Amino acid sequence: MSPRPTTTAAERLQAIFSPEDFTRTLDLATSALKTYFTDVLAGQGPVQRWTHPLDKIAMAGRALDMASTTTPDNERIDGLIQQCLTHGQNLHHPHYIGHQVPGPIPLAGVFDAIGTITNQVMAVYEMGPWATAIERALIQRLGLQCGLSPGEFSGLITSGGSLANLTALLTARNVVFGTSWQEGVAALPHPPVLLVQQDAHYCIARSAGILGLGTNQVIRIPLDDQRRMCPQQLARQLADCAAHGIPVMAVVACACATPIGAFDPLEAIADLCERYNVWMHVDAAHGAAAAFSDKYRALVAGLNRADSFIADAHKMMHVPALCAFVFYRQSIHRFAAFQQDAPYLFDPSAPGMAEYDCGLMTLECTKRAAAYGLWGVWCAYGPQVFADLIDVTFDLADEVWQDLQEQPDFQAPYRPQCNIVVFRYTPAEIEASQWNELNRELRRQLIESGTFYISQTTIDGVAYLRMTIINPLTTRATVQLLLQQLRSLHR
Numbered sequence: 178m179s180p181r182p183t184t185t186a187a188e189r190l191q192a193i194f195s196p197e198d199f200t201r202t203l204d205l206a207t208s209a210l211k212t213y214f215t216d217v218l219a220g221q222g223p224v225q226r227w228t229h230p231l232d233k234i235a236m237a238g239r240a241l242d243m244a245s246t247t248t249p250d251n252e253r254i255d256g257l258i259q260q261c262l263t264h265g266q267n268l269h270h271p272h273y274i275g276h277q278v279p280g281p282i283p284l285a286g287v288f289d290a291i292g293t294i295t296n297q298v299m300a301v302y303e304m305g306p307w308a309t310a311i312e313r314a315l316i317q318r319l320g321l322q323c324g325l326s327p328g329e330f331s332g333l334i335t336s337g338g339s340l341a342n343l344t345a346l347l348t349a350r351n352v353v354f355g356t357s358w359q360e361g362v363a364a365l366p367h368p369p370v371l372l373v374q375q376d377a378h379y380c381i382a383r384s385a386g387i388l389g390l391g392t393n394q395v396i397r398i399p400l401d402d403q404r405r406m407c408p409q410q411l412a413r414q415l416a417d418c419a420a421h422g423i424p425v426m427a428v429v430a431c432a433c434a435t436p437i438g439a440f441d442p443l444e445a446i447a448d449l450c451e452r453y454n455v456w457m458h459v460d461a462a463h464g465a466a467a468a469f470s471d472k473y474r475a476l477v478a479g480l481n482r483a484d485s486f487i488a489d490a491h492k493m494m495h496v497p498a499l500c501a502f503v504f505y506r507q508s509i510h511r512f513a514a515f516q517q518d519a520p521y522l523f524d525p526s527a528p529g530m531a532e533y534d535c536g537l538m539t540l541e542c543t544k545r546a547a548a549y550g551l552w553g554v555w556c557a558y559g560p561q562v563f564a565d566l567i568d569v570t571f572d573l574a575d576e577v578w579q580d581l582q583e584q585p586d587f588q589a590p591y592r593p594q595c596n597i598v599v600f601r602y603t604p605a606e607i608e609a610s611q612w613n614e615l616n617r618e619l620r621r622q623l624i625e626s627g628t629f630y631i632s633q634t635t636i637d638g639v640a641y642l643r644m645t646i647i648n649p650l651t652t653r654a655t656v657q658l659l660l661q662q663l664r665s666l667h668r
Contacts, residue, residue: 192248202254209258214283217269218650223627224270226263233264266630271651274644274659275630277435277463277492277597281550282562285496288553297546300536308546309533315548315555319488320504322560323468324481331511332504333538334547338462339380340540341487341501346371346384348485348505348514349427349456358516362389369424370394372414374406374441376434378460390426403591404437404636406430408445415453425455432461432477432486436634436643438597440464443479451482459486462501464595466493469563473571476594481506493570493596493647494563496550512537569649570596577646577656584660599634599641602663613640615667622666629659 192198216222228236240260243253267273269280281289292308299305299312316332335341351358354365362369371385375397382392399410411428418425428450430441443459450457459480465488467473468480480486485505491498505511515537536542554562574596581589581600589600601616603609617640620633632643642663644656 189246198248201251205251205255206258209255209262213262214269217267218271220271220650220655222270223267224272224630225266225624225627227625227627228264236260236264269648269650270630271648271655272629272659273648274646274651274656275632277645277647278498279492279495279647281491281497282495282554282558284557285550285554287550289497289550292546292549297549299544299546300534300542302530302533305546308548309535311546311552312535312548313533315551316502316504318555318560319465319490319502323465323477323486323488323504325504325506326481329508330504330506331508332502333511333535335501335503335539336541336544336547337491337499338378338460338487338489338501339383341462341489341503342378342380342458342460343384343387344514344538344540345458345485345487345503345505346381346427346429347388348510349458350388350390351513351516352510353426353456354424357389365424367423368394369426370396370418371426371429372396372398372411372418372455373429374398374431374434375400376404376436376439377429377431378435378462381429381460400439403594404434404439406441406446408442408449411446412449415449415455419453425453427456427458427484430457430459430483432459432464432467432480433595433597435463435597436636437591437599438463438593438595439591440476440594443477443482445479447479447482450484456485457483459483461486462489463492465489465502466563467567467571467595469560470567470571471564473567473595484510490548490551493566494551494554495566496554500547500551514538515540566649570646570651573651573653574598574646576653577644580653580656581660586664587660596646597643598646599636599643601639601641602667604664604667613638616640616642619663619666623662626662626666628662631659 240257268278297305297308299308302309312334320330320332321327335344354362356364369390371390371394373381373395382395385395386392396414398406398414401407428446430443430446432443433440447457461477461480464477467476483506485503488502490496490500490502531537535544574593578589578593578598581587586602586604587600588603589598591599601612602619603612607615617633620631620642623629623631634641634643
């Protein structure tokens with residue numbers, strides 16, 4: 178197809194927005210994605226084509242320099258699509274066992290694209306009526322799945338777990354310290370503290386800084402031998418705060434914590450929070466979906482007793498990022514995070530509609546419709562698909578851990594509660610003092626080779642390799658190949 182000459186701005190824009198141009202682009206993308214998924218799902222090609230960041234930035238810049246004012250032909254558009262597919266991270270590859278970010282269920286991507294292409298934005302109901310309807314329906318279904326009481330809870334969807342935790346903790350601050358929105362926490366007679374799981378995600382401390390508490394007011398509660406919050410240690414800290422008149426803004430538990438996937442004993446923590454009348458928040462970004470599984474639901478027992486918790490659908494529910502839920506056990510708290518007016522947005526002639534205006538509850542004003550993908554998957558496959566994803570990946574992680582126990586040159590000290598496995602390569606011919614450096618270097622070589630993608634963590638000064646078995650197409654044989662590759666890179 179030859180470029181079509183245009184002469185005026187109006188003609189150029191008419192060409193760009195034409196149904197014919199959209200259909201042409203969609204056909205090219207569909208063909209490219211079909212080939213991509215056929216190869217990647219079969220484990221063909223690298224997980225990532227590693228190049229230095231500056232090289233990739235230069236490549237992206239050269240593509241920008243080639244832009245033209247004429248309508249691009251098929252070859253140009255296809256070339257740009259291929260660049261995106263070739264130089265990204267192939268999350269659907271069975272050898273991707275790195276971070277807690279999955280290759281989405283393909284159907285979820287299709288529905289997400291519908292919301293993106295038509296730009297279904299939210300803030301007030303009238304701007305995103307169907308997006309609002311989808312979100313509200315999903316909030317109700319997922320909240321019930323997590324054990325919340327019908328008609329008593331509320332929730333919202335926001336852009337990622339960090340923002341979800343910040344929003345929930347802002348609500349906690351405003352509810353616990355009633356004048357803090359107007360006066361700040363500096364007006365309190367004693368600086369408040371935040372009691373958190375020792376391995377809690379860094380966004381919790383970041384939230385403390387943003388909310389005006391200060392990161393020095395974050396008190397980390399010691400862990401048990403499986404790196405779960407120790408209720409006895411929490412009880413001591415709560416008692417000490419009460420004895421000294423130190424206000425506690427909230428207790429933050431994890432389901433699960435990022436380093437090894439440890440699920441805190443939520444029932445015991447809820448008992449203590451109720452005894453001391455303290456707000457309980459749970460970062461359940463990764464683990465809330467365990468509520469779908471008959472086998473693993475016990476991991477989140479007590480989640481429904483938290484005053485607030487979050488759940489990332491873009492993790493174990495396998496939808497495109499970002500799609501993070503915030504839940505409040507008591508619906509009355511749904512507007513507590515923000516106490517501002519925006520007359521140009523919210524319609525005083527229909528005050529009842531404010532109940533459906535998400536801009537009153539979220540940090541975002543304009544917000545993308547994040548739940549189209551989840552809604553499409555849930556409608557098409559039902560909730561069983563989420564149970565299957567949990568069961569298959571959690572089961573495999575335990576099998577992999579058992580396999581590692583039989584490898585004399587590997588250590589895996591923590592039996593996984595979910596699909597996160599930490600381990601390290603410990604060859605006898607290398608001094609133990611060098612194992613940290615060895616494992617970090619092997620990971621770097623592994624990523625740059627493109628054969629596998631895994632992550633890393635450090636626990637009590639010990640460097641570990643870390644895999645999140647989040648791709649349901651990954652198998653025990655896949656992990657055996659990983660171990661062989663690590664050995665080969667060392668030798």
